[in-house]
Amino acid sequence: MLKALLAKPKPLVYVESHAGAGRYDLGTEQALKTAEYRLGIERLWARRDAFPAISAYLGAIAALNPDGGFAVYPGSPALAAHLLRAEDRLILMELHPTESQTLRRHLGGDPRIGIHRRDGLEGLTALLPPKPARGLVLIDPPYEQASEYRRVADALLAAHARWPTGVYALWYPRLGLQRDRSADLIGRIRGSVSDGLLCELTVRRQVDDFGMHGSGMLILNPPWRLKEQLADLLPRLAEVLAIEETGRSTPTWKIGTA
Numbered sequence: 001m002l003k004a005l006l007a008k009p010k011p012l013v014y015v016e017s018h019a020g021a022g023r024y025d026l027g028t029e030q031a032l033k034t035a036e037y038r039l040g041i042e043r044l045w046a047r048r049d050a051f052p053a054i055s056a057y058l059g060a061i062a063a064l065n066p067d068g069g070f071a072v073y074p075g076s077p078a079l080a081a082h083l084l085r086a087e088d089r090l091i092l093m094e095l096h097p098t099e100s101q102t103l104r105r106h107l108g109g110d111p112r113i114g115i116h117r118r119d120g121l122e123g124l125t126a127l128l129p130p131k132p133a134r135g136l137v138l139i140d141p142p143y144e145q146a147s148e149y150r151r152v153a154d155a156l157l158a159a160h161a162r163w164p165t166g167v168y169a170l171w172y173p174r175l176g177l178q179r180d181r182s183a184d185l186i187g188r189i190r191g192s193v194s195d196g197l198l199c200e201l202t203v204r205r206q207v208d209d210f211g212m213h214g215s216g217m218l219i220l221n222p223p224w225r226l227k228e229q230l231a232d233l234l235p236r237l238a239e240v241l242a243i244e245e246t247g248r249s250t251p252t253w254k255i256g257t258a
């Protein structure tokens, strides 16, 4: 999405409501405990030559790891900072004190970047529309409480009402049958906004427990041709990232107009 926006010379703004720490060291004890990267970037990295469509993302990882590999992994703010130009701006919100301090340590020295320790959902209404009013908003909440889904949907709709021409990307998890609230979340937004794109990537079957079997992104005002690009990319990504052996489960993907 940023690549599409960068195709025009006009400056743009990248806004993130839940920015996290900026980048992550996959060699720490905490990262090694779950070693989630082994199911994700490790498998993709081995096949990276087959994915020129995401060379910007892979290039951001390479830039952080001059000696090779992916041990230092960029969070979304670092990806955006890597791609954006000197004339662009980044507005990053992060509520958690430790995360926000780490974010400041990693990216605070960059004159294009403003870091705000605040509630990102309230912040969206307060800070939008940005100047210049051209750019992308990423909303990547932790969804720790059931009530967060409704708050997120309402905040996205309020942000969109304040800045209808912004591009918005909302991430959401696909969870086990007992906890999956994606249909409510999407339904709430779909009821009010017509120009959207919904894409999901699932890597195993949905089961009746609390685990995550995939995730989705709801995009409002999607850049031109994004749908076609994702239609090509997602099935190939699903193939590389599938967790269950083919035969027991086929990775599914879904793409369409919200």
Ligand SMILES: C[S@@+](CC[C@H](N)C(=O)[O-])C[C@H]1O[C@@H](n2cnc3c(N)ncnc32)[C@H](O)[C@@H]1O
Pocket (backbone or CB within 6 Å): 017, 018, 019, 020, 021, 022, 023, 074, 075, 076, 077, 093, 094, 095, 096, 099, 118, 119, 120, 121, 140, 141, 142
């Ligand atoms: C899933 S992580 C974001 C990861 C980030 N997008 C990345 O790619 O590195 C969610 C972050 O939201 C923060 N957070 C939780 N509630 C928040 C809120 N109400 N406002 C802003 N940040 C919040 C958490 O501390 C956590 O760092």
